[in-house]
Amino acid sequence: MIKTLIVDDEPLAGEILETYIAQLPNVELVGRCYNAIEANDFLNSTDVDLILLDIEMPQLNGIDFAKNLTQKAQIIFTTAYPEFALEGFNLNAVDYLLKPIAFDRFLKAINKVSDKLKLPQSQNTEQDINYIFVKADKKLVKLNFSEIIYIEGLKDYVIIKTESTRIITLQTMRSLEQKLPQDIFVRIHRSYIVNFNRIHAISGNDIEVIEKNQVKQLPIGKNYKEIIDKIVELKKL
Amino acid sequence: MHWFQIQNEKADLITKNVQTELQFLKSQINPHFLFNTLNNLYALTLKKSDLAPDVVIKLSDMLRYMLYECNEKEVALSKEIKYIQNYIELEKIRLSKNVDIQIKIEGDISKTYIAPLLIIPFIENSFKHGLKYSSSNAYLHFNVNANQNELAFYIENSKANNMAGSIRTNTTGGIGLVNVKKRLELIYPSTHSLKIQESPNSYTIDLKIKFKKTTND
Numbered sequence: 001m002i003k004t005l006i007v008d009d010e011p012l013a014g015e016i017l018e019t020y021i022a023q024l025p026n027v028e029l030v031g032r033c034y035n036a037i038e039a040n041d042f043l044n045s046t047d048v049d050l051i052l053l054d055i056e057m058p059q060l061n062g063i064d065f066a067k068n069l070t071q072k073a074q075i076i077f078t079t080a081y082p083e084f085a086l087e088g089f090n091l092n093a094v095d096y097l098l099k100p101i102a103f104d105r106f107l108k109a110i111n112k113v114s115d116k117l118k119l120p121q122s123q124n125t126e127q128d129i130n131y132i133f134v135k136a137d138k139k140l141v142k143l144n145f146s147e148i149i150y151i152e153g154l155k156d157y158v159i160i161k162t163e164s165t166r167i168i169t170l171q172t173m174r175s176l177e178q179k180l181p182q183d184i185f186v187r188i189h190r191s192y193i194v195n196f197n198r199i200h201a202i203s204g205n206d207i208e209v210i211e212k213n214q215v216k217q218l219p220i221g222k223n224y225k226e227i228i229d230k231i232v233e234l235k236k237l
Numbered sequence: 238m239h240w241f242q243i244q245n246e247k248a249d250l251i252t253k254n255v256q257t258e259l260q261f262l263k264s265q266i267n268p269h270f271l272f273n274t275l276n277n278l279y280a281l282t283l284k285k286s287d288l289a290p291d292v293v294i295k296l297s298d299m300l301r302y303m304l305y306e307c308n309e310k311e312v313a314l315s316k317e318i319k320y321i322q323n324y325i326e327l328e329k330i331r332l333s334k335n336v337d338i339q340i341k342i343e344g345d346i347s348k349t350y351i352a353p354l355l356i357i358p359f360i361e362n363s364f365k366h367g368l369k370y371s372s373s374n375a376y377l378h379f380n381v382n383a384n385q386n387e388l389a390f391y392i393e394n395s396k397a398n399n400m401a402g403s404i405r406t407n408t409t410g411g412i413g414l415v416n417v418k419k420r421l422e423l424i425y426p427s428t429h430s431l432k433i434q435e436s437p438n439s440y441t442i443d444l445k446i447k448f449k450k451t452t453n454d
Contacts, residue, residue, distance in 0.1 A: 009369065010273065010331045012280035019283060034333050056269065058369040058397075080272035099272055100279035 001178070002113055003047065005031040007039045007062070008054035008078065013099065017052050017078065020106050023227050025177060025187050027110060036060035048073045050094075050113050055079040066091045074113050104230050114182065132179055134160065134169045141167055145184060149209050150218060151176060151193040161211060188228060189221035202232065254423060267361065274327050292330070295323040307353040314346040314383060317353060321360055321379070328364045336368050337376040344383030351446070352424045356390055358417045359442045363394040367440055370397035385448070392442040396435075 004027055008014045014032055021029045030048055033039040035057050051073050055062035063084055066075055075093045077084070078101060088096045094116060095109035133140040147162040153173035160167045177187055187193050188207055200208040205225070206217040220228055274296055281289040302320045306312055325338060360379070368375045380391040421429050425446050432443040 009333060010277070011333050012277045012330065013273070016276070016280045016283060056273075080269045080276065099276035101276075 001028045002026060002049045002110070002117065003028050003030045004050045004052060005029075005033065005039065005042065005046075005048045005073075006052045007033045007036065007057070007065075008052070009034050009057045010054070013054065013078070016101065017106075020101075020103055023103075023223070024107070024110060025174075026114060026182055036062070036065040039065065043069075043071050043073075047071070049117060050074045050076065052076050052078050055081050055084055055088075063087055063091070066093070074116060076109050076113070103226070104234070107227075107230060111183075134167060134171070136167045136169045143167070145181065145195070146197065148185075148195050149198045149211055150195060150216075151185075153191045153193075186224075186228065186231065188224050189219050190223075192218050192221075194218060196231070202228075270324075270327075270361075273331060277327075277330050288330075292327065295327055299323050299327075303354075310352065311350040312353045314349040314351050314381070314388070317351055317356065318342060318346055318381060320354075321357060324357060324360060325377070325379075328368075332364075332368065334373075334375065337374070339376070339378045341378075341380045343381065346381065346383050349383040349388060351388065352420065355417060355420065355424075356392075356444075358414060359390075359392050359444075362414065363392060363440070367394040367396040387448065388446045390442065390444040394440050395438060396440050 004021060006014050006017050006029065008017070014034075018029060018032070021027045027050075030046060031039075031042050033042055037059055039051070048071070051069075053062045053066060053075055055077060056079065062077060062079070066077075066088075069075075075091065076095045076097060077088045077093050078097045078099060080099045082098055085096045094112050097105060097109055130146070131142055131144045133142055135141075143160065143162065147164075149161045149163065151173070152159045152161065156172070157168055157170050158173060158176055160169065173187070173191070173193065177185070177193055180193070184196055185193050186196055194207055194209065198209050200210050200215065202208070202220075203217075205220045207220060207228075208215050208217055210216070274292070278289060278292050278296070280286075281292060299320055302316060306316060322340065325340075329336070329338070360377075363377050368377060375395045377394045378392070380389075382389040382391075418431065421431060421444075428447040430443075430445045432441075434441045434443070
C-alpha cells in the first residue's frame with residue numbers, strides 16, 4: 001500500500017485527488033492538509049510513502065516545503081504552474097502533474113511511485129520472481145503467475161484457478177492482491193482478481209476468460225469499472 | 238540639435254508607453270487563475286455538481302471581456318465591475334473557508350468609463366496575499382463611488398497579522414501592482430491619487446480618479 005498525504009489549500013483540488021485515490025487499490029489516503037505547516041505537523045507523527053503536493057499555497061509554498069522535508073517520502077507535485085517543473089524534478093520529485101489532472105496521467109505517476117518503492121526490495125532479493133507459494137492441504141504449492149487464470153474470493157479463503165487445477169487457500173483477497181504483480185493481476189470485482197494476460201474478451205460489464213476450453217464470464221464491479229476502462233484504453237489499437 | 242533631442246525624447250516616451258501596454262496585454266489573463274479555476278470546474282463536473290454550469294458562464298464572461306472588450310481604451314465601469322464580481326465569485330470557490338465579502342456600488346456605473354483592468358490587480362492581491370492567509374474573520378470590502386467629477390475605489394481586506402511585508406509585487410502573471418501604478422501614471426497622469434495602507438490586520442487601497450469634462454473621447 002502506498003500511504004499517501006494530500007497537501008493542497010484548495011478544497012476541490014484535493015477532492016479530485018481523493019476520488020482518484022479511492023479508485024486505486026494500492027493507494028491509501030492517510031491524511032489531507034491545507035497548507036505546508038499542517039503537513040509538517042502531520043508528518044511529525046505519521047510516516048507516509050507519498051506526498052501529493054501543491055505548489056501555490058499560503059505561508060510556505062510546496063517547493064520550499066519539499067526542500068526542507070526530512071521524511072524520505074516520494075513527492076508528486078500537483079500544480080497549475082508549469083514553470084516550476086524543472087525545479088520540481090531537481091528536488092527528486094517522482095512526477096510533476098499539471099492541473100487539471102486526468103485520471104490516466106495520475107495513474108501513470110502512481111505507477112512510477114510503485115516502481116520506485118518496489119525497486120530497493122527487488123534488488124536485494126532475486127530479480128524477476130514469477131511465482132508464489134500458497135498454502136493448500138498442509139503443503140506449500142508453487143504457482144507460476146502465468147498459470148493463474150483468475151482468483152475468486154470467498155469469505156475467509158480464496159480459490160485460485162489455473163489451467164489444470166483449483167487451489168483453495170486461507171487468505172484474504174487484499175493480501176493476495178498485494179503479493180501479485182499489479183501490472184498483470186487486476187482486481188475487477190470485490191470477489192475477483194484476473195490475470196490480464198489470460199483475458200479472452202471484454203463484453204459490457206463482463207470479462208471473459210477461457211477455463212477448460214469453455215468461456216467463463218467474470219463480472220466487473222461498479223467501483224472497478226473506470227480503472228479497467230483506463231487500462232484497456234491504453235492497450236487499445 | 239534641439240529638434241533631434243525632442244524627437245529622441247518623444248521616441249523614448251513612445252517606446253516606454255508601448256512596452257507598458259504590451260506588458261499589460263501579455264499579463265491580462267492570469268494563467269494560474271485560469272488553470273486553477275478550470276481545475277475546480279473539473280472537480281465539479283467529476284462529481285456532477287449543479288455549480289458547474291454557473292462556473293462555466295462566469296468564466297466565459299470573464300474571458301470574453303478580457304479578449305474582446307479590453308482592447309478599447311476605455312470601458313463602461315459597469316462591465317469592469319461585473320468582471321470583478323465574477324472574479325470574486327470564482328476565487329471564493331477556491332477558498333477553504335468562508336469569507337465576508339461586501340461590495341457596495343454607488344452612482345451610475347453604466348455611464349462612467351474607465352481604462353480596463355485597472356482595479357482587478359488590487360482584488361487579485363486581496364485574495365493572494367490577504368484572504369488566503371487570514372485564518373478567521375477574513376473579509377473583503379469593495380466600495381465604488383462614481384459621480385460626475387470623480388471615481389473612487391476603496392478596497393479593504395484582512396490579512397494574517399504575522400505576515401511581514403505582504404505588499405509583494407505580483408511576479409507570477411496577472412497584472413502586478415507595479416504595472417498598475419505605471420498605467421495609472423500614463424493614463425491619468427495628474428488626475429489620480431493612490432493611497433495604499435497596511436496595518437497589522439488589514440490592507441487598504443484608496444484610489445481616486447478625477448474626471449475632466451469629457452470622460453470618453
